[in-house]
Amino acid sequence: MQSNKVKPERPGGFIDFLPADYLARKKMLETIEGVFFSFGFDPIETPIIEFTKILSGETSETGKNIFHVTGSEADESLSLRFDQTVPFARLLASNPYNAKKRKGIRLPWRRMAVGPVFRKETPQSGRYRQFYQFDADIAGTTSMMADAEILAMMYRTFEALGISKFVIRLNNRKILNGLTDLVGIKERETVSKNDITQEMMRILDKLDKIGLDGVEALLQETPVNDFDPKPNLSPEDVQKISRFLAIQGGNTEKIAQCKELFNDIQQAAEGLAELEEILSCLEAMNIPEEYVSVDFSIARGLDYYTGPVMETSLSDAPEFGSVFSGGRYNDLVSRFTGNELPAVGASVGVDRLFAALDHLDLIDREKSTVTDVLVLRLEAGQDKAYIEMADQLRRAGKNAEVSMLDDVTFKGQFNYAISRNPHYMIICGEDEFKKNTVQVKNLRTREQVEVDQPELVNYFK
Amino acid sequence: MQSNKVKPERPGGFIDFLPADYLARKKMLETIEGVFFSFGFDPIETPIIEFTKILSGETSETGKNIFHVTGSEADESLSLRFDQTVPFARLLASNPYNAKKRKGIRLPWRRMAVGPVFRKETPQSGRYRQFYQFDADIAGTTSMMADAEILAMMYRTFEALGISKFVIRLNNRKILNGLTDLVGIKERETVSKNDITQEMMRILDKLDKIGLDGVEALLQETPVNDFDPKPNLSPEDVQKISRFLAIQGGNTEKIAQCKELFNDIQQAAEGLAELEEILSCLEAMNIPEEYVSVDFSIARGLDYYTGPVMETSLSDAPEFGSVFSGGRYNDLVSRFTGNELPAVGASVGVDRLFAALDHLDLIDREKSTVTDVLVLRLEAGQDKAYIEMADQLRRAGKNAEVSMLDDVTFKGQFNYAISRNPHYMIICGEDEFKKNTVQVKNLRTREQVEVDQPELVNYFK
Numbered sequence: 001m002q003s004n005k006v007k008p009e010r011p012g013g014f015i016d017f018l019p020a021d022y023l024a025r026k027k028m029l030e031t032i033e034g035v036f037f038s039f040g041f042d043p044i045e046t047p048i049i050e051f052t053k054i055l056s057g058e059t060s061e062t063g064k065n066i067f068h069v070t071g072s073e074a075d076e077s078l079s080l081r082f083d084q085t086v087p088f089a090r091l092l093a094s095n096p097y098n099a100k101k102r103k104g105i106r107l108p109w110r111r112m113a114v115g116p117v118f119r120k121e122t123p124q125s126g127r128y129r130q131f132y133q134f135d136a137d138i139a140g141t142t143s144m145m146a147d148a149e150i151l152a153m154m155y156r157t158f159e160a161l162g163i164s165k166f167v168i169r170l171n172n173r174k175i176l177n178g179l180t181d182l183v184g185i186k187e188r189e190t191v192s193k194n195d196i197t198q199e200m201m202r203i204l205d206k207l208d209k210i211g212l213d214g215v216e217a218l219l220q221e222t223p224v225n226d227f228d229p230k231p232n233l234s235p236e237d238v239q240k241i242s243r244f245l246a247i248q249g250g251n252t253e254k255i256a257q258c259k260e261l262f263n264d265i266q267q268a269a270e271g272l273a274e275l276e277e278i279l280s281c282l283e284a285m286n287i288p289e290e291y292v293s294v295d296f297s298i299a300r301g302l303d304y305y306t307g308p309v310m311e312t313s314l315s316d317a318p319e320f321g322s323v324f325s326g327g328r329y330n331d332l333v334s335r336f337t338g339n340e341l342p343a344v345g346a347s348v349g350v351d352r353l354f355a356a357l358d359h360l361d362l363i364d365r366e367k368s369t370v371t372d373v374l375v376l377r378l379e380a381g382q383d384k385a386y387i388e389m390a391d392q393l394r395r396a397g398k399n400a401e402v403s404m405l406d407d408v409t410f411k412g413q414f415n416y417a418i419s420r421n422p423h424y425m426i427i428c429g430e431d432e433f434k435k436n437t438v439q440v441k442n443l444r445t446r447e448q449v450e451v452d453q454p455e456l457v458n459y460f461k
Numbered sequence: 462m463q464s465n466k467v468k469p470e471r472p473g474g475f476i477d478f479l480p481a482d483y484l485a486r487k488k489m490l491e492t493i494e495g496v497f498f499s500f501g502f503d504p505i506e507t508p509i510i511e512f513t514k515i516l517s518g519e520t521s522e523t524g525k526n527i528f529h530v531t532g533s534e535a536d537e538s539l540s541l542r543f544d545q546t547v548p549f550a551r552l553l554a555s556n557p558y559n560a561k562k563r564k565g566i567r568l569p570w571r572r573m574a575v576g577p578v579f580r581k582e583t584p585q586s587g588r589y590r591q592f593y594q595f596d597a598d599i600a601g602t603t604s605m606m607a608d609a610e611i612l613a614m615m616y617r618t619f620e621a622l623g624i625s626k627f628v629i630r631l632n633n634r635k636i637l638n639g640l641t642d643l644v645g646i647k648e649r650e651t652v653s654k655n656d657i658t659q660e661m662m663r664i665l666d667k668l669d670k671i672g673l674d675g676v677e678a679l680l681q682e683t684p685v686n687d688f689d690p691k692p693n694l695s696p697e698d699v700q701k702i703s704r705f706l707a708i709q710g711g712n713t714e715k716i717a718q719c720k721e722l723f724n725d726i727q728q729a730a731e732g733l734a735e736l737e738e739i740l741s742c743l744e745a746m747n748i749p750e751e752y753v754s755v756d757f758s759i760a761r762g763l764d765y766y767t768g769p770v771m772e773t774s775l776s777d778a779p780e781f782g783s784v785f786s787g788g789r790y791n792d793l794v795s796r797f798t799g800n801e802l803p804a805v806g807a808s809v810g811v812d813r814l815f816a817a818l819d820h821l822d823l824i825d826r827e828k829s830t831v832t833d834v835l836v837l838r839l840e841a842g843q844d845k846a847y848i849e850m851a852d853q854l855r856r857a858g859k860n861a862e863v864s865m866l867d868d869v870t871f872k873g874q875f876n877y878a879i880s881r882n883p884h885y886m887i888i889c890g891e892d893e894f895k896k897n898t899v900q901v902k903n904l905r906t907r908e909q910v911e912v913d914q915p916e917l918v919n920y921f922k
Contacts, residue, residue: 006514008554008797011532011539014508016552019572022504038855040832040862040883043483047475047591048509048577049528053467067510069541070529071472072581072590078472080530091477093469106880108865111480116509120533129533130508141865145844149863152852284845285852336469371501383606384745391613391746394499401501402610404569404602419567422501 012123014130015351020368025354027364028161029114032134032348035157039149041112041136046087048116052077054090065119067129080118084135085304085332085345088113092139092343093336107140107341114350128351137345139333144274147308147328147344148281154312154324154346155287163362165315169295172275172308173327175258176201176299178268179244182261183237190226199229201299207245216242244296251279251294258296274308304329310346320356324348370399373460374422376413377403378429389426389438389456396460417443426456473584475591476812481829486815488825489622490575493595493809496618500610502573502597507548509577513538515551526580528590541579545596546765546793546806549574553600553804554797568601568802575811589812598806600794605735608769608789608805609742615773615785615807616748624823626776630756633736633769634788636719637662637760639729640705643722644698651687660690662760668706677703705757712740712755719757735769765790771807781817785809831860832883834921837874838864839890850887850899850917857921878904887917 010016017025033043055066056079067080081087088111097104114134121127136153138146151168158166180197187193203218210218219238223230233241240261247257255272262268275294282292300309307328314323326346333341357363373393375386386402393400405416410429417425427439427448438456441448451459471477478486494504516527517540528541542548549572558565575595582588597614599607612629619627641658648654664679671679680699684691694702701722708718716733723729736755743753761770768789775784787807794802818824834854836847847863854861866877871890878886888900888909899917902909912920 005799006796008515008551009512010508010551010555011510011512011537014510016508017506018556018566019503019505022506026504037831038860039851040830040835040860042480042830042832043487044480045478045483047471047477049472049475049579049591051470051472054469068531070531070581072583076472076584090469090471094471095479102880105479106877110862118510120531122533123537130510138865141867143844143865143867145848145863146865149848149851152848156855281845281848284849286849335467338466369501369503370498371503374501383604384742387606387610387613387742388745388747390610394617399499399501401571402606404599404604404607406602406604416567419563 011129013121013128015128020365023367023370024363024365025350028354029134029350031160032157033114035153035160036112036134036136038156039110039136039153041110044091044111044113045115046084046091046113048080049078050081050087050090052079055079055081055086065121067118067120082119083117084113084115084133084347085137085329088135088137089332090336092341093333108138108146109140110136110138112136131352132350134348134350135345136347137343139341139343142342144277145281147274148278148285150326150344150346151278151282151292151310152285152287154310155291157324157348158312163314163357166291166312167315168292168310168312169298170275170278170292170308170310171294171296171298172271173305174267174271174274174307175262175296178262178265178271179241181265181267182240182244183231183233185231191229195229196231200231203231204245204297205299207297212242212245215245247296251289254294254296271307278308300325300327304332306330308344314356314360317356317359320352320359322349323353323356368421371401371420371422372398373400373424373426374417374420375400375402375426376417376428377405377408378410378413378427379433380408382433385433386428389428392457393460396457398460472590474582474589476589481826484828484831485824485826486811489815490595490811492621493618494575496614496621497573497595497597499617500571500597500614502571505552505572505574506576507545507552507574509541510539511542511548511551513540516540516542516547526582528579528581543580544578545574545576545594545808546598546790549596549598550793551797553802554794569599569607570601571597571599573597592813593811595809595811596806598804600802600804603803605738606742608735609739609746611787611805611807612739612743612753612771613746613748615771616752618785618809619773624775624818627752627773628776629753629771629773630759631736631739631753631769631771632755632757632759633732634766635728635732635735635768636723636757639723639726639732640702642726642728643701643705644692644694646692652690656690657692661692664692665702665706665758666760668758673703673706676706708757712750715755715757732768739769761786761788765793767791769805775817775821778817778820781813781820783810784814784817829882832862832881833859834861834885834887835878835881835883836861836863836887837878837889838866838869839871839874839888840894841869843894846894847889850889853918854921857918859921
């Protein structure tokens with residue numbers, strides 16, 4: 001054995017949760033679940049493995065990050081889900097509502113899902129390769145009420161988690177698409193309009209890193225060959241973009257400035273009207289204005305978004321990026337059915353949020369065990385008496401554990417109890433057995449009381 | 462789009478849980494968790510993906526059923542876990558306790574884990590390829606108290622689930638290993654003792670299918686070549702095995718008969734003494750005797766078991782096989798550390814149990830939504846009033862949903878409400894808006910009351 005030992009290591013980007021972490025994270029997940037339930041999102045669960053064809057319709061960006069699984073049969077192409085939105089679209093497509101049979105999914109429908117998703121990152125990058133997402137989506141309505149409810153739920157989630165320093169940033173893809181019309185991007189013989197648009201968005205996304213001058217320079221660069229999607233904008237068009245990027249102020253002000261800039265561009269006007277509708281719904285739901293900020297630079301990575309998009313950063317931990325993001329995606333189901341199905345949703349990056357809160361010292365690891373009462377093992381030969389006590393304590397509704405440490409000295413057992421960190425311990429040695437009593441020690445208050453053995457259950461009841 | 466439609470299908474052996482199923486299964490999982498917690502099992506979570514070398518040390522039987530994952534880097538060999546016991550052993554090996562730093566895992570330790578595991582079955586076989594296991598293990602003690610606590614926890618789990626018709630079957634690998642000595646199996650020049658033993662176990666496992674005559678015939682067959690592991694027993698040895706298989710009666714009786722048969726064979730005597738110790742612990746914990754039955758034919762598939770083994774079948778649904786199984790495995794950690802670490806545990810086959818209970822009509826799907834109150838959308842232009850009502854209801858602690866159905870007729874909204882199946886619906890149309898009231902209809906009792914709008918929260922509080 002010795003010579004063939006396997007190193008007990010874990011691949012990079014994967015996490016082990018020991019009890020203190022698990023219990024703190026469980027509390028966080030239950031809090032989120034409570035808020036999602038309060039908005040009427042019904043829980044579902046789809047498998048972790050899907051056919052590759054289901055997942056691979058998306059952008060090359062996510063496509064290349066998909067883990068593939070060697071299937072059971074040669075012709076099976078299976079993969080691990082990279083999010084829960086695409087499997088949700090698959091589920092919607094395969095469960096159309098049948099009014100006669102009352103079977104299938106009746107729309108509009110709110111559903112939530114929580115579970116691990118997988119991204120094939122390079123392990124060195126320090127990114128998670130498995131992480132939990134907690135998703136909520138509303139499918140089957142174009143009403144901006146739905147988008148507003150998603151945003152309200154995001155706000156209420158942070159509120160329930162006791163987080164007050166955060167900003168939900170809100171934009172609309174239609175406004176970004178309107179930019180294309182604003183600067184008059186046209187398709188070229190060898191490059192599609194879409195590719196040029198995407199390239200322009202990529203450049204705008206660099207604003208934080210390279211500044212306005214850098215962005216302006218890149219926007220004007222000449223394509224190096226016929227297939228280069230560089231936007232190659234005129235100085236006048238670059239000016240318009242700079243004006244767009246310079247928009248500032250409160251939500252109302254920003255929307256007004258943007259309206260003026262886009263003037264009669266249909267798409268942008270629609271997008272702005274949607275934002276106004278959402279903001280007035282949020283007011284009706286008593287969401288404080290300062291927590292939802294219109295920000296025209298937000299795009300979201302996944303290209304399935306078609307309308308409002310949102311993301312949330314923690315004000316004191318912006319380096320963790322967005323911890324709760326989403327948007328409207330009206331076309332995702334049409335890949336399967338040929339018909340559009342409007343939907344909007346958002347998802348918590350659970351493990352990223354957990355790490356960010358941990359960084360901010362907001363994770364409480366006080367509870368490191370579920371055990372309420374630990375029964376010490378102080379007398380060899382009394383094992384049966386000890387497990388009987390544990391059984392009694394369980395009947396009294398307590399989580400009870402019998403120490404199984406071989407060292408039956410008081411010191412050994414006491415040290416073990418301290419490391420286990422229960423609320424109470426039961427001390428029953430030679431003396432107590434003679435008197436038919438036990439000592440109950442409260443490890444929080446350090447109080448110790450002697451209780452008659454037959455009264456143990458009543459003491460805890 | 463139309464021409465490139467992707468079929469929204471799910472690979473065989475994977476399950477979608479829609480809300481009614483999800484909620485019923487969630488209730489089951491929470492019940493199991495409650496019992497596991499009451500025994501002091503602390504929850505952990507390990508990743509779904511492990512290095513292949515961690516998982517592949519096991520039997521070829523499980524080895525061939527492992528799903529492999531294409532890693533992020535060429536030299537990475539990753540796989541999906543097929544159970545949670547091997548990752549538990551990896552975790553134990555990589556977190557040794559450091560008393561000074563108070564870091565690592567202090568033994569003895571009880572841990573539980575719940576989550577999906579994966580088996581690469583052929584999809585046609587109708588077996589699950591992803592299913593949940595709910596595990597509880599005690600590591601770091603050789604005391605039979607631990608094995609008894611696992612059995613007691615199994616009993617209490619069924620009790621908590623409201624299942625009364627089940628039998629936990631208990632055996633000890635040491636007794637089965639003793640059989641080898643009883644019939645004097647010796648290694649041959651070209652076949653190891655272990656291979657012959659395994660072959661003998663496989664034959665004994667066929668008892669239910671081919672009967673005693675069939676088993677006796679197979680045990681005596683002559684090997685077809687030098688590498689054939691057939692046991693090739695003498696008629697006298699076959700007689701001993703037949704006597705072993707014929708053992709019957711209550712637990713005490715069976716153990717007495719077995720003792721007599723094995724006489725002075727050390728391993729078997731040890732195994733029988735362990736069973737006696739376990740049974741007396743179970744008595745101390747008030748576990749009714751009839752639910753734990755000594756059965757010398759139980760072996761369990763995985764070959765990491767080294768002592769007591771147990772499995773549970775539902776008396777009214779035996780065709781579902783064992784729904785809660787486990788055993789003692791003292792060598793699993795030594796693959797990583799070179800040192801034995803005694804451990805015992807059991808795991809619920811959650812999805813198999815769910816399917817079996819469903820088959821027995823014991824799954825309650827009454828609750829198909831988390832929504833308590835659905836606010837109907839009866840007046841175009843009053844959306845903001847409706848979402849404000851929902852916000853109020855949520856503050857009153859109710860799970861509330863606003864209908865987003867476009868059809869604002871009463872009939873349309875009512876039908877939608879029925880399909881959503883909430884406890885209450887709020888009716889507020891033109892009349893109610895004028896009077897500043899709402900109608901609250903209880904869909905369970907069919908009662909309807911008119912409430913002043915400002916009193917809505919108090920009504921539900």
